[in-house]
Amino acid sequence: MTSPFLMIMRKELKDSLQSKWLITFGVTFFFLALGVPYIILGAGGLLPGDYPGMVVGTLVTLAVPLVPLVSLAMSSTSIAGEREVGTMEYLLAQPATKFEVFFGKYLGLVTALTLAMFLGYGGAELIVYSTNPEFVMSFIYALAYSLLLAGASVGLGFIVSVSVKTRAAAIGTGLFLWFVLVVIYDSGFLGVITVALDADSLLIPLTLANPVETTRILALMHMSESPLRGELGPQAAYLLQEYGSITASRILSGVLILWVVVPVAISYLIFRKQDATI
Amino acid sequence: MSTNIIIDAVNITKQYGDFKALDGLSLQVERGGVWALLGPNGAGKTTFLKCLLGLKEFSGEIKIDGYDIHKDPKKAKFQIGYVPQHPSLYREMSVQESLRYFGDMRDVKRSRLRELLEFVGLELWARQPVGALSGGMQQRLMLAVALLSDPPVLLLDEPTANLDVNRQVEFRNLISLLVKEGKTVVLTTHLLGDVDHIAEKIMLLNKGKLVVKSSVSDLFKQLDLTSQMFVEISDNANEQDAISALEKAGANDIQVKGNWFEMRIDPSKKISAINNLREKGCTINDFKIEEPNLEDAFKKITSGEEN
Numbered sequence: 001m002t003s004p005f006l007m008i009m010r011k012e013l014k015d016s017l018q019s020k021w022l023i024t025f026g027v028t029f030f031f032l033a034l035g036v037p038y039i040i041l042g043a044g045g046l047l048p049g050d051y052p053g054m055v056v057g058t059l060v061t062l063a064v065p066l067v068p069l070v071s072l073a074m075s076s077t078s079i080a081g082e083r084e085v086g087t088m089e090y091l092l093a094q095p096a097t098k099f100e101v102f103f104g105k106y107l108g109l110v111t112a113l114t115l116a117m118f119l120g121y122g123g124a125e126l127i128v129y130s131t132n133p134e135f136v137m138s139f140i141y142a143l144a145y146s147l148l149l150a151g152a153s154v155g156l157g158f159i160v161s162v163s164v165k166t167r168a169a170a171i172g173t174g175l176f177l178w179f180v181l182v183v184i185y186d187s188g189f190l191g192v193i194t195v196a197l198d199a200d201s202l203l204i205p206l207t208l209a210n211p212v213e214t215t216r217i218l219a220l221m222h223m224s225e226s227p228l229r230g231e232l233g234p235q236a237a238y239l240l241q242e243y244g245s246i247t248a249s250r251i252l253s254g255v256l257i258l259w260v261v262v263p264v265a266i267s268y269l270i271f272r273k274q275d276a277t278i
Numbered sequence: 279m280s281t282n283i284i285i286d287a288v289n290i291t292k293q294y295g296d297f298k299a300l301d302g303l304s305l306q307v308e309r310g311g312v313w314a315l316l317g318p319n320g321a322g323k324t325t326f327l328k329c330l331l332g333l334k335e336f337s338g339e340i341k342i343d344g345y346d347i348h349k350d351p352k353k354a355k356f357q358i359g360y361v362p363q364h365p366s367l368y369r370e371m372s373v374q375e376s377l378r379y380f381g382d383m384r385d386v387k388r389s390r391l392r393e394l395l396e397f398v399g400l401e402l403w404a405r406q407p408v409g410a411l412s413g414g415m416q417q418r419l420m421l422a423v424a425l426l427s428d429p430p431v432l433l434l435d436e437p438t439a440n441l442d443v444n445r446q447v448e449f450r451n452l453i454s455l456l457v458k459e460g461k462t463v464v465l466t467t468h469l470l471g472d473v474d475h476i477a478e479k480i481m482l483l484n485k486g487k488l489v490v491k492s493s494v495s496d497l498f499k500q501l502d503l504t505s506q507m508f509v510e511i512s513d514n515a516n517e518q519d520a521i522s523a524l525e526k527a528g529a530n531d532i533q534v535k536g537n538w539f540e541m542r543i544d545p546s547k548k549i550s551a552i553n554n555l556r557e558k559g560c561t562i563n564d565f566k567i568e569e570p571n572l573e574d575a576f577k578k579i580t581s582g583e584e585n
Contacts (some may be wrong), residue, residue: 086366
């Protein structure tokens with residue numbers, strides 16, 4: 001017997017790869033990260049020597065808003081959408097446990113996002129490797145942290161998905177969450193709070209309370225040679241000053257892993273206790 | 279597992295806030311035949327059906343063919359084929375893909391898929407997406423999916439509610455064939471016609487509790503439901519003689535409208551009434567009988583519950 005877990009995961013992967021969100025994300029990410037600047041600068045003979053470093057920095061700058069956007073949009077509708085049309089109830093009426101259904105969908109979606117990111121980052125890595133191999137490790141870190149961010153965002157999206165009744169409410173809530181995590185945090189929110197309260201020590205908890213910020217700082221901290229490293233911002237500067245780069249990196253990595261594990265665990269616990277339709 | 283009880287539900291309670299949809303419900307379903315789960319809106323029929331499938335969280339214990347839906351949900355659900363009220367298959371999948379997808383979950387051989395496509399008459403639509411099928415075809419496809427692993431129990435939630443008259447007849451015929459194969463079919467319905475046509479046994483729920491579990495004929499006896507009989511006798515018959523003949527046979531509420539005598543009578547005493555009239559020399563020109571139906575039973579039980 002084919003495991004229901006594998007079947008559900010395979011279907012979620014297939015559906016996600018056909019989703020307009022993921023296709024748009026993959027193509028946009030690929031061209032923005034690499035294609036357009038590389039082609040224009042290359043054609044004009046203006047490709048600078050530190051271009052690979054710029055590419056890695058660009059990837060992180062792009063991944064930080066785009067990865068949670070596509071992850072939240074897709075994951076928030078994953079369970080709510082199926083509930084709305086009745087297919088979730090039907091699936092749960094089959095010989096499959098709630099664990100198999102939930103994690104089949106979760107891992108199918110994460111696998112689809114991973115493939116899309118490999119496509120986006122993959123083209124960039126080839127160019128980076130062919131022009132300046134010393135940037136490859138920075139690139140691998142950027143990819144790894146983006147994947148963790150995708151995992152965290154899918155977990156948050158699943159909390160939304162198990163908590164609302166309709167697809168429309170799910171996508172609305174998912175996008176609002178993205179707006180809070182990316183746009184509001186990025187628009188000087190941290191600076192305003194810390195300056196207003198005159199409390200630098202708030203910077204770290206407020207940074208760690210947002211997986212997007214945690215990922216951004218973590219990825220940029222690993223770009224020792226990137227010209228974009230200067231964009232670390234006050235949070236990273238404070239972290240580095242307080243803990244040094246190794247400890248700071250460990251703290252941020254640990255918190256990012258918690259951001260992957262905790263939301264998915266919470267959403268599963270909610271899902272397990274619920275009726276098939278809410 | 280081969281005891282005679284195929285569904286064993288003990289003390290099932292399902293609460294939504296302060297409202298008890300199921301209130302300590304206990305019932306056993308014996309193997310074989312069609313069981314209709316009846317009740318007014320909000321009685322708990324669909325909730326109970328979904329508890330049997332583990333789709334609702336509840337307190338109490340449900341065993342399907344010996345397997346506990348809480349402790350051994352996969353094995354318990356393996357014993358059940360489910361047809362929900364509304365088509366719930368993936369619309370973008372083809373008919374064939376749907377059968378294959380759900381068939382693989384139940385380890386079903388490919389030859390079984392072909393058999394079932396023929397059984398429900400969808401072999402010509404095998405490559406069509408589910409979304410392109412009519413409501414009746416989707417209902418038949420869901421029945422095929424429900425039968426994939428040849429489960430002993432079929433749960434049907436309002437199976438004919440969305441079908442036109444011809445499709446209802448087709449669907450009932452399919453169910454009759456399955457019952458002949460030994461399946462136990464439990465269906466919820468608000469169409470008492472369904473019950474009259476295909477169900478031999480009924481379970482009546484009201485306010486989350488089991489009120490009656492019986493065969494249809496036993497139910498009429500228990501409730502003392504009578505037939506309504508109309509007899510037209512010839513002009514020359516004596517009215518008082520006719521009334522006393524009918525009363526002797528046990529008829530009551532006798533009303534005379536011209537040559538027509540209208541009465542209520544125990545279904546087993548109809549022939550005695552006719553014979554008594556003849557003995558009194560009454561010539562019978564015509565007669566009509568309205569047998570008791572489930573609607574009467576339903577009203578009597580639920581009005582008794584209200585009081």
